[in-house]
Amino acid sequence: MPRYRVKVRVMPRPTLLDPQGQAVEHALTNLGFRDVSGVRVGKALTFEIDRDDVGTAETDARAMCERLLANPVTEDFIVTVGEEL
């Protein structure tokens, strides 16, 4: 069965306050990086999954996001399935 590497990106939903992003933005400004705005901090997850095809891998990865990896109230996710390993 083919093995695929999956990347998941989880970000706070755009309408929600992201204090972590604000803290990072302030830190960047204090370091002298000018005109930086809209910093938001999320998380990246990677894993390998054995499935018959890319489509199934993506479907299952999305199910994993909906079930555990992302909180639908507060987070959006993007799943990217890579080439067969």
Added chain:
Amino acid sequence: MTRVAVIRFPGSNCDMDTVRAARLAGCEAELVWHRDSDLGGADVVILPGGFAYGDYLRAGAIARFSPIMAAVVRHANSGAPVLGICNGFQVLCEAGLLPGALMRNAEQRFVSRPVVVRVENTTTPFTTAYQNGDKLVVPVAHGEGRYVASDDAVQELEDNGRVVLRYVENPNGSVQDIAAVANPAGNVVGMMPHPERAVDSASGQADGLPVFESIASGAGLITGGTR
């Protein structure tokens, strides 16, 4: 005598204080390990504060899938009382037993201090010993205590009197200063403040004791049915 099960997840750290508070109020209280499959015949379940699973991934995200949670969900769905305190509130939101979610505090700081909250619902099994409008001083201790929910969910909470406690001075940016909420049936409550840390008049803070006295009195408990 009301029997209370306090669930201990790996990383829970307010479990012993919660057991103590329940016993002080006259309940029987026991710890239940997260891998147990049943609640030992408890009348009331409390998910205590702490850092279950180190808050890995998200606070409460992994704990909600612990083996004991199937029994907790059944208990809640049968109409029996379930209280989540701090991390416990986070677990209840992740488990879908309460709406919304708890996010990082707006001030970017872990807040650990007494706060003033106002009681706004005295029909839940955890607040019958209060009067509406009571102002309580109770400690909070959290880095992710900011309550958020969709506009519709917030409206529904407000319209149906399901905000149980409200901050008088909001320590974390929670929407509408919400500190505690109830499910539609009123048997499941989540609160960010720690009532179990305010049960001793000797310490000058006993405003949390009525939460446990409410539990002990059994007011609001639904009797009968299956669990």
